[in-house]
Amino acid sequence: MDTMRDRFAPVISRLLDEDPRVAVVLAEIGVDGFAAARSRHPDRVINVGIREQLLIGTGAGLALTGLRPVVHTFASFLVERPFEQVKLDLGHQGVGAVLVSAAASFDWPAGGYTHMAPGDVALLDTVDGWTVHVPGHPDEAETLLRHAVAADDDKVYVRLSVQSNAHGLPVDGARLRTVREGRAGVVLAVGPTLDAVLDATEGIDVTVLYATTVRPLDTAALRRATESAGTDVVLVEPYLAGTSTATVNDALSDVPHRVLGLGVGRRELRRYGTVEEHVAAHGLDARSLRERIAGFMAGAR
Template identity: 70%
Template sequence: MDTMRERFTDVAGRLLEEDPRLAVVLAVISRDRFTDAVRDHPDRVIDVGIREQLLVSVAGGLALTGLRPLVHTFGSFLVERPFEQVKLDLGHQGTGAVLVSSGASYDIAAGGRTHQAPGDIALLDTLDGWTVHVPGHPDEAEALIRHAAADDDHRVYVRLSEQSNRAARPVSPGRFRVLREGRAGVVVAVGPLLDATVEAVEGMDVTVLYASTVRPFDAAGLRAAVAGADAADVVLVEPYLAGTSAPFAAEALLDLPHRLLALGTAREELRRYGTWQEHVAAHGLDAAGLRERIGAFLSGSAPRQLQGSPERYRQ
C-alpha cells in the first residue's frame, strides 16, 4: 500500500491536469515527486526553496489571482514556522488555500524537535474559518484532497501521516461516522488511530465514532451518540496534542452532564527520538495503552498517567 504522502503527490499531479485553477507550491520537500508536473505545468508548480514563510505568502498571492493553491511541506514547516503568514496572508486577507502536510506528530521523530508537530491543529484552532481533515488511509487522503481542491475559497488543512489504518472508510467531510453502537459510553477515534482504538475497546459496550474531519467538529453527531448511550462518558482519541478537541466536545455537550477523557500526545517532549511507532506507544496511543486508560475511565478508576518515555511508561 502506498503512503498518504505518495498518494498526495500522485493525486496533485493529476489534479493539475484536470483543473487549470490549481497550483502546487513547494518548499523543496517532495520536489523530486513533481518532476513530470514541473515539466508539464512549469507556471503552476512553484518551488520557493527553503523559505516556509514565503511558501505561504506565495499561496496567498496566488489565491488573490483566482488560483487554488495546494501548499505542501512537513507539518512543522507548514503551520508552525510560517504561522504569522498563515494568520495574515490567508486568514486576514480572506483568501483560500489547501495546506497539505506530511510528517504528522512524530513521523520524522529522528529528525529532532524541529520536525515534530503534535501541536499543529491546536495552533490552527486559534484562527477562524479552517476546515481540518485527518485521513486514516491513503484512499481517504485522496478523497479529502480532491474535495478540498474542488472548493472555491475555503482554507483547508489536510494532515497526512505515515501511520495508516488497514482499510479505508467512506469519508463524509464534517460528519463523524458511526462504526458501532453501545450503551456504556462513546469513543471518538480520529484518523490513523482508528484501528488501535477498535482493538482497544474490543469487548466494551461502547459506541465508536470515526472522524476523518475534525473541523468543523460534528457536535450534532456526538450529541446523538451520547443520547443513545446509558452513560454520558466520552473519550476522544486523537493522534496529536491531547485535549485539542476537548473544548469542542465540551461545547457540544454543554447542557448535558457528562465526563470527558481526552487522549493524545502528551505535552512533555520525549527526547529519545526513536521511531514514530515508539512514540505512539510512549504516548499510550497503541491498542494496549488505549485499552488500559479507556477501561479505567469507563469503570470509574483514575487512568494511569504517562511518564514521558517508552521505558518509564512500560514499567
C-alpha cells in the same frame, strides 16, 4: 501498502491537468514528485526553496489572483514556523489555500523535535475558518485531498501521516462514521488511531465513532451517539492531547457529561526511537488505550 503521501503528488498532478485554477507551491520538500507536472504546467508548480514564510505568502498571492493553491511541506514548517503568514496572508486577507502536511506528530523521529508538530491542529484552532481533515488511510487521503481542492476558496488543512489503519472507510469530508455501537459511553477515534481504538475497546460496551474531518466537527452525530450510549466521551487524537476537548464540551454544554482527551503528551521525548515506540510512550497503543478507556468508563459507575 503505499502511504498517504505517496498518493499526494499523483492526485494533485491529475488535478493540475484537470483544473486550470489549481497551483502547487513547494519548499524543496516533495519537489521530485511533481517533476512531470512541472514540465506540463511550469507556471503553476512553484518551488520557493527552503523559505517557509515565503511558501505561505506565495500561496496567498496566488489565491488573490483567483488560483487555488495547494501548499506542501512538513507540518512543523507548514503551520508552526510560518504561522504569522498563515494568520495574516491567508486569514486576514480573506483568501483560501489547501495546506497539505507531512510527518504528522512524529512520523520521522530521527529528524528530532524540529520535525515534530503535535500542536498543529491546536494552533490552527486559534484562528477562524479552517477546515481540518485527518485521514486514517491512503484511500481516505485521496478522497479528502479532492474535497479540499474543490472547496471553493476555503482554508483547508490536510494532515497526512505514515501511520495508517489497515483499511480505508468511505469518507465525505464532513460527517462522523459510527463503527461500533454500545451503551456505556462514546469513544471518538480520529484518523489513524481507529485500529488501536477498536482493538482497545474490544469487549467494552461503547460506541466508537470515527472522524477524518475534525474542523468543523460533526457535533450533531456526536450528540446522537450520546443519546443512546451516554455522555461519557473519550477523544483519541493523533496530535496534542485535549485539542478537541473544548469542541466536545461545547457540543454537550446543556447536559451533564465527562470528557477524557487522549493524544500526544506535552512532554518532549528526547530519544529518537521508532514511530511505534513514540505511539506507546504517549499511551496511544491499544494496550495503553484499553487501560485508560476502561478506567475512565469504570469511574462513571
